[in-house]
Amino acid sequence: MNQGPSQPSSQGAIRPVERRKRIAIFGSTGSIGTQALDVIREHPDRFEVCILTAHSNHDLLIEQSIRFKPHTVVIVDERRYESVRDALMPHGIRVLAGVEALEEAAADDEYDMMLAAIVGFAGLKPTLRAIDNGKSIALANKETLVVAGDIVMQLAVARQVPIIPVDSEHSAIFQCLVGETRNRIEKVILTASGGPFLGRKPNYLVNIRKEHALRHPNWSMGAKISIDSATLMNKGLEMIEARWLFNIKPEQIQVVVHPQSIIHSMVQFEDGSIKAQMGLPDMKLPIQYAMAYPDRISNDFPRYDFTKSATLTFEPPDTKTFRNLALATDAMFRGGNAPAVLNAANEIAVYGFLRNKIGFLEMTDLIEKTMARIEFIPRPGLQDYFESDAAARNFAATLLDI
Numbered sequence: 001m002n003q004g005p006s007q008p009s010s011q012g013a014i015r016p017v018e019r020r021k022r023i024a025i026f027g028s029t030g031s032i033g034t035q036a037l038d039v040i041r042e043h044p045d046r047f048e049v050c051i052l053t054a055h056s057n058h059d060l061l062i063e064q065s066i067r068f069k070p071h072t073v074v075i076v077d078e079r080r081y082e083s084v085r086d087a088l089m090p091h092g093i094r095v096l097a098g099v100e101a102l103e104e105a106a107a108d109d110e111y112d113m114m115l116a117a118i119v120g121f122a123g124l125k126p127t128l129r130a131i132d133n134g135k136s137i138a139l140a141n142k143e144t145l146v147v148a149g150d151i152v153m154q155l156a157v158a159r160q161v162p163i164i165p166v167d168s169e170h171s172a173i174f175q176c177l178v179g180e181t182r183n184r185i186e187k188v189i190l191t192a193s194g195g196p197f198l199g200r201k202p203n204y205l206v207n208i209r210k211e212h213a214l215r216h217p218n219w220s221m222g223a224k225i226s227i228d229s230a231t232l233m234n235k236g237l238e239m240i241e242a243r244w245l246f247n248i249k250p251e252q253i254q255v256v257v258h259p260q261s262i263i264h265s266m267v268q269f270e271d272g273s274i275k276a277q278m279g280l281p282d283m284k285l286p287i288q289y290a291m292a293y294p295d296r297i298s299n300d301f302p303r304y305d306f307t308k309s310a311t312l313t314f315e316p317p318d319t320k321t322f323r324n325l326a327l328a329t330d331a332m333f334r335g336g337n338a339p340a341v342l343n344a345a346n347e348i349a350v351y352g353f354l355r356n357k358i359g360f361l362e363m364t365d366l367i368e369k370t371m372a373r374i375e376f377i378p379r380p381g382l383q384d385y386f387e388s389d390a391a392a393r394n395f396a397a398t399l400l401d402i
């Protein structure tokens, strides 16, 4: 049996809404964070905002806070503290600053669910703290599970905390599993759009600049995940995310390129039957589903029309060209600290690419060299994950000369 804590168990009975769910948005100024606030604005009877956090966009954080009235906000960049404090003190809002303040806010009692929407490794510690604090997690930050999925999921089981995916593919899988608690998953089919360079070969990719890579055909997202989508690293990270979230083996995961992004992912059961979740690509839907689970809320998002749409197509990924997906698959099968090293090297590679320090294809070389260099730890503890992350980051940075 697959018995992760996030295995949906409700059989869909309509339940009255008891009281408003108190949401803490970690990473509220990002693509996911702002879309979550759009959803909350439409449903003031269901949700209230209790905590907002941002790295450095203080203007937007102030604007959001005045509008949604959280009791606490965190600005990570301490140079922005005074301006945020001066703007929000008159509204009776507690303002904290610095990296540690994220964990302090996560340990607060006064909220029900954390929307983990910080990008990268930086999201891991606050999310662990929220789980330890017994809070439900709506998980957008896939890097948390890539780095330390075994420990995160074990803690969630121990604290009986549901981890509900926001990533559209994982939300799709989660939705396919509603009502299937007794049934074993044979295979999870993760769909990938293929990104903006689908069908391209290395001779084309070598000249790609960040302006091209940031333009995704189907989704509008933050910079890091946009680059990850262009290199297919995003799909690699999502394989590892799925492995932990649904308690499945690496060999049970298959990636299929589906350029139209209408089927968000599928589950094949032991009888060979396949369930898919479909819809137009819009992150507001999985965000809303995670926040309202087990309810579905009516909305006016555009609907998919089978009679008007183009053909849906499927093909295998080109892992010879998009080698990041091969590296991630390898890291997933190796296990141990390999995914943490992969993730750290990738964060530095993307950082370097976004600052024009390395080319598109060189990102893969940097990750590969880092993975070859950092010592493999087969059964890491949490501290090993932190140390592997730091070691990989440092080594990758020396290759980049930063």
Ligand code: NAD
Pocket (backbone or CB within 6 Å): 026, 027, 028, 029, 030, 031, 032, 033, 053, 054, 055, 056, 057, 076, 116, 117, 118, 119, 120, 122, 140, 141, 142, 143, 166, 167, 168, 219, 220, 221, 222, 223, 224, 225, 283
């Ligand atoms: P983004 O870059 O748009 O926003 C990131 C947020 O995190 C911002 O609020 C920023 O202030 C904050 N942040 C950045 N660095 C930080 C740090 N070091 N410490 C604390 N806060 C920090 O990113 P996004 O596109 O919203 O993605 C957020 C997460 O959700 C990522 O893990 C991404 O993989 C995942 N995700 C995003 C999408 C999408 O459509 N954008 C889809 C699926 C999954």
Ligand code: MG
Pocket (backbone or CB within 6 Å): 167, 168, 169, 238
């Ligand atoms: Mg996704």
